[in-house]
Amino acid sequence: MPERARKPRIPWTTSLLAALAALMAALLAPPAAQAAAAGSKAPPESRPVYSYDRAVRETVWVDIKLDGDGDGRTDRVAADIIRPREAAERGRKVPVVMDASPYYSCCGRGNESQKKTYDAQGKPVQFPLYYDNYFVPRGYAVVLVDLAGTNRSDGCIDIGGRSDIQSAKAVIDWLNGRARGYSSRTGKHAVSAGWSTGAVGMIGKSYDGTVANGVAATGVKGLKTIVPIGAISSWYDYYFAKGAALYDGGPDGLANDIESPEAHGRCQAVQRKLVEGAPRNGDRTALWDERDYVKDAHKVRASVFAVHGMQDLNVRTKHFGQWWDALAANGVERKVWLSQTGHVDPFDYRRDTWVPTLHRWFDHYLLGYDNGIEREPMADVERAPDQWSTDRVWPPRGTAATTVRPAAGPQPGVGTLGTTPAPRGTTAEFTDDRTLGESDWSAHIDQSTPAKAGFTTAPLTRDLRLAGSSKVSLTVTPSTASAHLSAVLVDLGPATIRNYAASGEGILTLADRTCWGSGTTADTGCFKRTAADKQNVDYTVFSRGWADLGHYASASHGTPLTPGKPYTVTLDLAATDHVVPAGHRLALIVAGTDAGLIEPAATTPKLTVDLHRTSASLPLVGGKAAFERAVRSGGHGGRPAPATPRGLPVPSLTHRP
Known part of the structure; x- marks a missing residue:
């Protein structure tokens, strides 16, 4: 628990120090000596x-x-x-x-x-x-x-x-x-x-x-x-x-x-x-x-x-995901907190829990205290503002890369998402519009619009959880010599989330302060409290990835494209941990420039997607069986989008890490 709220402190008085002298004399000894004196284990x-x-x-x-x-x-x-x-x-x-x-x-x-x-x-x-x-x-x-x-x-x-x-x-x-x-x-x-x-x-x-x-x-x-x-x-x-x-x-x-x-x-x-x-x-x-x-x-x-905001659009969670996977492959001891915020310190969204947790972490690894923190659940994940769950390991056991595939629907650009490949020759088309982005695409997911191709499941009959990093493999034919591509995963359904696109990236800064530790007049240790900045939305973009099609063969060297020639490229989507609830739909959207998040290509291409040769690999808890159970229903039955869908706009491209 935090120390009680207080006004900025002045230095301790001499009398207070004297009162603590006896206690300090005992505690200044090394931990082993303290334990021996007390006849018990280390504190x-x-x-x-x-x-x-x-x-x-x-x-x-x-x-x-x-x-x-x-x-x-x-x-x-x-x-x-x-x-x-x-x-x-x-x-x-x-x-x-x-x-x-x-x-x-x-x-x-x-x-x-x-x-x-x-x-x-x-x-x-x-x-x-x-x-x-x-x-x-x-x-x-x-x-x-x-x-x-x-x-x-x-x-x-x-x-x-x-x-x-x-x-x-x-x-x-x-x-x-x-x-x-x-x-x-x-x-x-x-x-x-x-x-x-x-x-x-x-x-x-x-x-x-x-x-x-x-x-x-x-x-x-x-x-x-x-x-x-x-x-x-x-x-x-x-x-x-x-x-x-x-x-x-x-x-x-x-x-x-x-x-x-x-x-x-x-x-x-x-x-x-x-x-x-x-x-x-x-x-x-x-x-x-x-x-x-x-x-x-x-x-x-x-x-x-590791700590990361799953809606961090400055340092995207791709950084966390690839680092975490590499550390896991090498047996590094790990722990993670994943929040719904943007680029925010946990001190400013979960202070009362964060500081004691960090304290115990440092006590264990720097002082050698056997306080058990390394044996506690590995992951804390924020499910809704200020609502957290834990996992013994992360990604959870039973998580498996599962291939899902887009297919054509009743209208151009309004397709379905399942496990069966689209028939050969099935395509979808869109024209890059550098003024539009993921919010525009998501808001019009059930409408045939020229700037995106969207694919959705039926309303889920069970919750479906994604935990980890996704990939989307696209085979596309451009009409010009350059093209940028975007792929996003969207939870279609109402939710209350942190307002990550606002200036506080999911937090509101309040006027009063709480104090942590000791202080002086010049360095009080007192900081403004915060609260969750909440937003009601009708859809949530929860993972994103982008690529320049000219770098389809290698990130080391891009080449001009040949209009009319098909190219295959894989987009790495940012790591996440998101539950699409029963009754909501899971959507994959493929488009060009994601306005506000990537720079546009030199040209404005029309792109034709070969749906038979396009797929997404999703880290699903429960794997393919979980997906099939969640989408099992009497038909596609996709719900139309709300008349005035509410999502979050994206911040500008200007950031500093």
Whole structure:
């Protein structure tokens, strides 16, 4: 349970500290000594026995052994540290919670965009987020690292490349005595981390969680666990979907936005490499291969607690799905939370459960407490706003890839979805309309419209659950030399969902605050409460995938298309866990440009889909038998769409991870 709501705290008084002295003397001993004294097993959780206001606050500049800015000396990154003073005074070493980020000065962290602050001597004062307030009193150090080229660090940001990853890895090496740290950015006075156990847990949302994924993929010793939240697993898949551009800019634009002002001049060579190595034609190059952490998942030693919003249209759940599958294949210990939000931290949609869960996770993997969290259900999934279910493993046992096939219906573009292949020669046609997207297609699923081809089941007689990643294989004939394709899965039926397309991406920020851990006047540990932003809808798009048809043969090299020639391409749809309830229909929609989510092709093609050679592979709980039971009925019986169907519009293409 959270600590009670309170006003921003001032430092603890001397009398209060004296009252706690006896308790602290006992608890400052190592866990084994505590257990021996108590004659019982190790305590189930760390306790807030250290003073926050007296904590050591310092900055160490760690040499990352790279010269990214080409100034003739290796770069140093700033690691701002807060750790319990009493532990240091008694010679007790502590583990580390680390968040490595490029955003501490440019953009801020968390729902309130907190930035680092410093006193007149440059000593850190405010540590963004709640990690310091909550975990330092419980016997952890918190280390917030400025990636190279940002805030107070040397070097250049390189958007997920070697410099980014080495910025954090070098700090882990320093915490384990394998790298050099200094008391200033340019001085020669070396500083050691003798206060650290060497055990590190990395955490962070978006770019920060992406760095955690990348560092884990190096296999660095000392990194015991990572908690990536809405994180990228492959930077190519952030900017492109099999050649189709997802954003109207590249990594050079992001680098320019987030690097420190003084880095603008010294990092032009790095910027040029980002431009030259990431062509906007969608080809996968060596630059993208370097920034693909999935291929190195076999090196991961750390446990992984992954968190992702299933309606995250910034860092799509394709990143979670492919990372999760690769980790599973290599036997990595894992846990997952999947919410109905967009790009949102669990602190801002399930705070009362999230913080105690994270606490127990770090206690187990960083302090070694046998609290049983690794034996609890692997997955928490949000089914409706603030309504959660759990699974012992994820995807659930009995989940199997099941092939479903589209077939022609009574009207052009209004077809059916089943398990029987369409007869040879059966086709569907649509013309790309770059002004329309998934909301328009779904709203008119039962109407013959020129911009999409839709296929639906009959109203289901049983619930049908999809858990994992889907694929759609299309054989299409274009009328022009270029074409972009989209495929979406839709739950057709009324529901109350989180309003993920709104500015809060599924949450409302309230005025009052709750406090987590201890605080000072400069860093209170108090944060605005949130509530679910709910929306009533008549359909829900729950998984998406896109591709450039010119990259049908390889993501590495796109080619112009020959009009009138058929091509086969597979679209990877984002991972999800969604239940289509009995009475609703499951729909597959195939179309061109998904407006607001991908960039259009250079031409506006008409596409003819060979339905006999088109199929979808869906991760169904219960497999093919579950699908056949759910669609069993006296006929197709598709319901007409509501007169004024309600869905959610999609956000714009402009995002920052």
